[in-house]
Amino acid sequence: MLDIASLVRVHVDALVAAQNDMGVCDAIRRNAPLGKPTTMSAPHLPRMAGIDPTVQVSAQTTEPIDEARAAPGAFLQDRLAGWVSDLTTLHELTERLARTRALDDALHEFLEAGAALVGARRGLVSFEPCDHRGPVSTIGLGLAHAELGRIETVPRSATSYGRVLEGLPTPDGPLTTTDLIGDRGLDPRRREVAADLGYAASYALPLTTDATGLLGAAVWLYDEPAEPPEHLRHLLDRYAGYACEHLARLLELERARTDVATVTEALLPTRLPRVPGVQLAVHHEVAPQGGNDWYDALALPEGALGLAVGSVSGSGPSALAATGRLRAGLRAYAVMEGEDPVAVLSDLEVLLRLTEPVPSATALFAYCEPARRTILLAGAGHTPPLIIGEHRTSYVETTLSAPLGMLSCWEAPSVEIAPAPGETVLLYTDGLLRRAGDSMDRAYARLHAAAAGVPRALRRDAAAVADHVVRTVLSNGAGRADGAEDVVVLAARFD
Structure with a gap:
């Protein structure tokens, strides 16, 4: 056993301890013999928490704290x-x-x-x-x-x-x-x-x-x-x-966005043709990452006019290249057999299936005769045209058809419409509906309401009609402000 002769009381000088770095100090111990531990059997005075009544309170005080030397640890802190x-x-x-x-x-x-x-x-x-x-x-x-x-x-x-x-x-x-x-x-x-x-x-x-x-x-x-x-x-x-x-x-x-926009614009018509009896205008917004929506308008023999809008699935340079090739193919087929829109889209289906890497595409082609105010159109998985006039604002009922590239053989019946004098026919891509936000049903309803609300003063100008419809649809809806979808609206107003 250890022989401990006396108790040792340890006093810590708080002031000296505070002078050491980062609050870490060596205590200064003052050892003093306290005699025999007989006081342990003596009666104890009542104790309060943290206070020993047997210890006398010194009347002396330490030096003022502001006179103490500043702790080096405070500087580091x-x-x-x-x-x-x-x-x-x-x-x-x-x-x-x-x-x-x-x-x-x-x-x-x-x-x-x-x-x-x-x-x-x-x-x-x-x-x-x-x-x-x-x-x-x-x-x-x-x-x-x-x-x-x-x-x-x-x-x-x-x-x-x-x-x-x-x-x-x-x-x-x-x-x-x-x-x-x-x-x-x-x-x-x-x-x-x-x-x-x-x-x-x-x-x-x-x-x-x-x-x-x-x-x-x-x-x-x-x-x-x-x-x-x-x-x-x-x-x-x-x-x-x-x-x-x-x-x-x-x-x-x-720079990449600028390059994509430049290429996209180069793939589209530099100007719209002028054909007696019809006024053409287009509203086109390219998505920042480069979209694959396209449009075309070309003068055909005997005063006819070919109008087309479409979209290619996928993204990136390959989809953009496919967009250009499909548009070029459609122009060739339209010149050869434009009076039969079904034949034009059937040829386009074969071209897509045999030569293009993209899985599918949508397209709508319309053969217009402005002198007779008639339009013969066919669509492949595309949104229906919209007619805007004084007495009606309605969607054209087209035959439901799958997109190009989805079937081994594509063919759907065409639809003929006869716009009245002063009426405008809108061909558009689904990017307009998607950027409107919400469900497609509500997007269609919003587009219809925007078309019906075109002011009478603007209805004489095809460009004003297209701009008003796009601005109203995108501002009233939930809207995808990031512009992640292309928007194409091709307007044809008949005299």
């Missing part, structure tokens, strides 16, 4: 708190930027976030990719269009962000001008514009990535002579690194 705050801010700003899906929206978000980080109120970003393929845009924060124009009158070589855009030599340090008004070494025009618009300092930043090179430059403007502290500049640099990568991705997406 402040630094850690600052780092956590910075990381939280970066996380929130990058999350907001990541939610942007369009290049202009991302530039706006980047400009606002940069202004918040460096404590500026105004600024601008000039987006000019160094490969000169576009797009090019200038976006301002807190600056009107006229004020942006005034700033752009300053020679680029006289501004820090302009020198970045022009590829001119720039200072090694931050692109900061702390006193635009008082610095007599600056370009007079730059100082004049700054004085007129009421800003006195600027901080510029190049936008660049390793893969794409220079994308543009941003500059933030201060109302008073100032510059951001070093840690804020570092924070902005970290945010800009992520933002530039995001902008580069959106740039490639924007």
